[in-house]
Amino acid sequence: MSRRISYLIVLTICVGCLLSMRTPLPAASEQFRGKIFSTGEMPPVDSRTELKPGDKAPDFTLPSISGESVSLSRFLGTKNVVISFVPAAWTPVCSDQWPGYNVVKSMFDERDTVMLGITVDNIPTLYAWTEEMGGVWFPVLSDFWPHGAVARKYGVLRSDGTTERALFVVDKQGMIRYIDVHNINERPKLEVLMQELDSLK
Amino acid sequence: MRNRTVVLLILSFMISCFTLYAGAARASGLPPAEGDTFPEILLPSPQKWSEREYLGLDHVGPFKISQVKADTLIIEIFSMYCPYCQKEAPVVNELHQMILSRPDLRNKIKMIGIGAGNSQFEVNAFRNLYGIAFPLFPDPEFSLHKALGDVRTPYFIVVNLKGSGSHKVIYSRVGSFGDPRQFLESISRKSGPRKGA
Known part of the structure; x- marks a missing residue:
């Protein structure tokens, strides 16, 4: 009996050690204090996309927070497109990802590229969230209804109804050139995205 | 048995x-509180010679804040991705310019920034975007950020470097420090009489 208790204690301490070694979440901006729902650490990826570089990017039309609908095909022949799926509004990491893209518009301009930000949230939620960021220069699109239809088309809809943290680079011919279905708990590095855009020149 | x-x-x-x-x-x-000793963290090597010169470092490579030649060091923990840091950047620049314009302070009070979770590329983007003239250091794996208490950004820590012993924190707060002139007066008061003054 006492041996069993000893083993149980050892097991408990092991679990405690493992839990204390978990990956820290990125720094949060004071801007969002008290406004972000803590999701905790999530499974890094929870979907599997069939798309690969070289495939034609599935076209879509989604409503944006500005009131107009935006189609991917609108940019055919004129601009490269970065499609940035983020899991959900008012969550950690997401709230610190788009504000970064927001201040480096010139980097996208220099690479003849536009960004389309997509989440499965509804328009009012996205509007309030991006207003808290101080507004963003790129179209913010709602894949709310039918829920996650575009995310599903791109193979990045998670089982809980949110999306992966994913980047798709689509060239002016409408071909997918780069896919990064990122660990949902981490922010993709800006330089990697810019290197991919540089390779389109 | x-x-x-x-x-x-x-x-x-x-x-x-x-x-x-x-x-x-x-x-x-x-995070280190006011009155605490600032932890002995190792900062990455400054990228430019001018930054080494500004900090008074006599070697190339990582350094401790105790090696900075100043009476007072202002540390900003920021992120390129943080909207508050973006808004605050001009105010922080104003503070830096104010210090540089004061012959009695320019060699006594130095400033650095630590980009929490930011790569060198992201730190450079932030620097270029806002024309930041004081040294900024990347912290891509959040190791410095973690050592300084996983703070929200922007976070400002001011350390008194005078004396050869421990380096006391004289300011440690999240968010804006307010009016740069008043902030400068306040930290000048808290850090006491300057060397050679």
């Missing part, structure tokens, strides 16, 4: 392990 000894040994090892991690978590769980 032998089994019991083995179990006890494993238990002791695990408890030590847990204590170490718990200690680390406690150390990284709170």
